[in-house]
Amino acid sequence: MWRVFLTGATGFLGGELAVALSKSSSVEKxxxxIRAKNNEEATGRLQSVFAVHQDTYDRNKIVALAGDLMDERLPTVLARYPSMAETNLVVHAAANTSFLQQKNPVIEQTNLWGSQRIAAWASRLRALETFAYIGTATIVGAGKDVVGRMLNEDEAPNPLAKHLVGYTRSKMFGEMAVRAIIPSEKLLVIRPSILVGDTRGIVPRSFDIAWIIAALKHLRMSFGNPDAACDVIPVDYAANAILELLMGRRTHTTYHVSAGRSATTCRQVFNSVGCNGSDRPPLVYLTRTHLELIKRWLRTNNAPDPELSPYSRHLEYVRDQIGKRRARLLLSGLEMYWRFIDLDQRFDNARLLGDTRIGISEPAHDYLKRTAVYLDHIDPLQAAVNP
Ligand SMILES: NC(=O)c1ccc[n+]([C@@H]2O[C@H](COP(=O)([O-])OP(=O)(O)OC[C@H]3O[C@@H](n4cnc5c(N)ncnc54)[C@H](OP(=O)(O)O)[C@@H]3O)[C@@H](O)[C@H]2O)c1
Structure with a gap:
């Protein structure tokens, strides 16, 4: 029977993991x-996670413990709980997932040093059988050698990799720190690709990434390569795959949980979620040069550059229906994502498919078409200014 310690349970993926683990008959505790002032507040936060989709919160099985990865005393605090000494499975899913550069110090404290703290505590557990580190496939970075193709697990971590944001760099160093502490026979590194939505037709617990689709439906302009591969999977597939890896027989230490060959493209997603055919102008795919000209036009009262004249209907729509200030904020929230889209990366999932019965994930353009009715209720501006 598994006695589990889970971090990140209030998150998009962590919430699904908490619920899925609680439903497993081979999990005892x-x-x-949970970040909170005290255990009572932590329990309230965890109960809300279960309430999102009306899942049963079994008080005899699930316990919330107040704690923060940023707290240097965390390993000592955790070691003080006698009941935790019997933990045999640690699932470390918490992370600061912000792309904002100004948050880099906190991101590093959480994702690198926080992971090191959890691993340091776990390495002293007598009963520990598995330490599962939830990483990210994007730690492979953005160097010329890792773009435009299928990547396998052994291509990362590479400490010399070039990164677009501090988040992916910190996750790479976090994984390296965990690898250095946890003996390889107890270590399981799981690297999901990009999580968007849910195949079950329920409103997902987070609109992270999904807000970008909502923003582009609103803006009617996209500035990334529309035909670049986007390795997107639904959160329920990711949680199920992780459960299978945790509980099943494994032949590797490191696994991508990804779409691989069933990766989608922006064009396929936008075609399927109805970005065309409404009363607004059709979605257009523009270049980064266009983006700079549009940003300049949004900042001034000048007429748009003549190069933008084929898109005058779009500019009128932006000016009259969105407003120049709101459009500026949206574009600034989206800035980094064009570069991620252009990486054109897919993550090989042969190990996952070989060692589990999960099967390939449904392509994002198919399940989003069926399930993403909630996109029109997302306020993209709210999401863009609070990433
Ligand atoms: N979402 C994706 O597309 C994606 C893709 C690949 C890999 N991943 C990885 O999957 C894992 C889960 O991601 P997610 O999407 O669920 O992220 P998320 O929705 O942003 O949730 C992050 C979780 O980490 C917790 N956390 C953050 N800072 C903390 C701290 N200082 N102390 C304790 N807990 C802290 C958050 O708690 P609060 O509620 O208190 O903020 C929350 O529970 C992460 O390791 C992420 O790197 C995610």
Missing amino acids: IVCL
């Missing part, structure tokens, strides 16, 4: 580390 789950202790979740």
